[in-house]
Amino acid sequence: MHLQKIITKTIPLLFLYFIIMLTTPHEMKAQENQTALIPLPEKVEWLTGKFLLSNSTSVTAENDKLHEYFVSQVKEFTGLTLAKESNTESKIILTVDSKLDQSNTEAYTLTVSEKQIEITGASEQGLFIGMQTFFQLIPPSVKTLKDRNAVEIPSCNIVDKPKFSWRGLHLDCCRHFMTKDFIKRYIDIMAYYKFNTFHWRLVEDQGWRIEIKKYPKLTEVGAWRKEADGTVYGGYYTQEDIREVAEYAKSRYINIVPEIEMPGHTLASLAAYPQYSCAGGPFEVSNIWGVHKDIYCAGNDSTFYFLQDVLDEVTNLFPGKYIHIGGDEAPKDRWKECPKCQARIKSEGLKDEHELQGYFTKRIANYLASKGKKVIGWDEILQGGLANGMIVQSWQSFQGAIDAAKLGHYTICSPASHTYLNHDPEDFDLRIAYSFVPAPDDLTVEEKKYVIGSEANLWTEDSPQETVDGEIFPRMLALAEVFWNNPHNKDYDEFYSRVQKTYADLTARGIQYGRESKLFTSSTTYDEAKKEFTVNITQGQKDIEIRYTEDGSEPDINSNLYTTPIKVNKSISIKIAASKENNFIGKRYNLSFDFHKALNSKITLKNKYDERYRASGENGLIDGVRATTNHRDGCWQGFEGTDFEGVIDLGTEKEITKVIPRFLLHSNGWIFLPNKVEISLSNDNINYNDTKTIINDVLQKNSEILLKDFPVEFNKLTARYIKVKAESIKKCPAWHPGAGGNAWLFIDEIVVE
């Protein structure tokens, strides 16, 4: 239908259409193989022939800024300087025609024939988006070298428009600060893949990142945190920086949605202005990730006046329609104890603290609405009730989007399971990203209209600026396509082949992409008769090579290439890494084996481990395979809120000189070292003696992930039974964000020498 409308409008297109019809399938395929477009346009037809882009190609456009942008991008990608005169033999014509599609301003058409390229947008934005498709048609080899006299652009006919109007990419600039230039680059990357919304997280417990003139301490104090090692980390954007970025985004047709989080995740601002908390402080800008209990006081009117002042400056800086006010992860502990908050609950006739958050949200949303802004909040805001017109961003699951749509509120469906790019590609891989459907089928056709789109999100606890490319790529390619038109009958293999071609384009543009999925998995078996482990490695991605070492050195391009299972018959560490085109990618893995005296004997546990953290099961602590610092590596046994006690039965009496249980400290994951470890020996499993105790000497308040051995030495004693007790701290300590919640104890191999 759409194609017909255009054909009747322009004769040259009709002519092109006949050429398409005359093209043999074989030729179409050959053309198609040269280029990878992501997101795939609604209709793309490859024609025979090509357009030669050169310094004598001219460009005409009514809009000067878009003309200038196009010329500068072509220069950037090819090194060519396009001509100004329009009497050249080869021409590029950039036009806007609102009649192209009156229901979708982002629609465009792109036709490439031998002498002419025409990009027509239903609006300037549509034209801009069409230009991005054209830039993708420039071969990666040209983008790398930029020294061609002429660049071949394949002839084609493209008709395209998005299905979702909200195609967002989020960036947390608080946990790690990102420079202004990096943000501009991020905006360019977004534009290239047809995202149209940049969700800029500027407020967190760990840093306030936007200058507010009326409250200078927000950045003087709130933008800087003291790390555990005493160093100071931080940064912020001046209002001038923000204006510059906003102007840049506007020139790329990207809406910026600033997120000024409230009432939780606000410790950095409370460190600067503790009077807006319930308890009054003092506070420090946090240097630990997680959820913190001190939040804005909802009973104090001055909190709202402060936030209104802040929002006045924010709305002046950002010309867009939308402001995100967060609302996620706001613990109610302080509100329950605060006389002012309790008085507010009474005076407003609210049911509980959730409704108090509803009051908070509505009061701020109404203020912003009075300034002509539309307000977005994370799905927790559904619990306390929404203000009219509020948009819900669903992150915990699909449910928030479903509930919001059923209530008649617009929603951005971005469940963590399918859009959080900080999640390890081992759990959330390219295939899962491509399988994402933004408008859930639990909704009726009518309700689905409330799902305006989705967002890919990057939280940066583990991602300083230099690692961001590797986190977002390649999975954002899948989301770009899904957000653009959520293709029906998705063909993952076909998409995957376009991703493979796109890698050269990413490299040419200086983008250091990361992993698609788990690069490989390993499984280990033990042959008791041969006293030998066999390690099998399965590749998760076709185009990589697996290399390994057995001498403790880091694998390099000359190390052993994995082709057959690795046999292990002594205590060694195997280091494994994956390479693609001779560059190592992804995490490196370490598989350590210990041929100790308790290997494959028997162990009886007093308390059962949590099924999620079971290592290799019953005998997981004496299976000879060592755990890594990844608590999910399948080698740890985890115990929640309880002590560990286990008895190893060696089968016969053996001489014992050392017993070395290993524990994990990962306080951000609520995993702590034991207070103490007690080891005793017995010959009958009734009378235990030679008890030795080791007290933990490592500070639990540590943001590093550490492995800690608790070695106990015996003077060549003989025993059949070894009892190992580890006393858990049981509850997270007062300084911890999870204070009072169950603490975990993680134990791995108990080595017996």
Ligand code: ACM
């Ligand atoms: C969130 O991930 N807490 C929105």
Ligand code: ZN
């Ligand atoms: Zn309060």
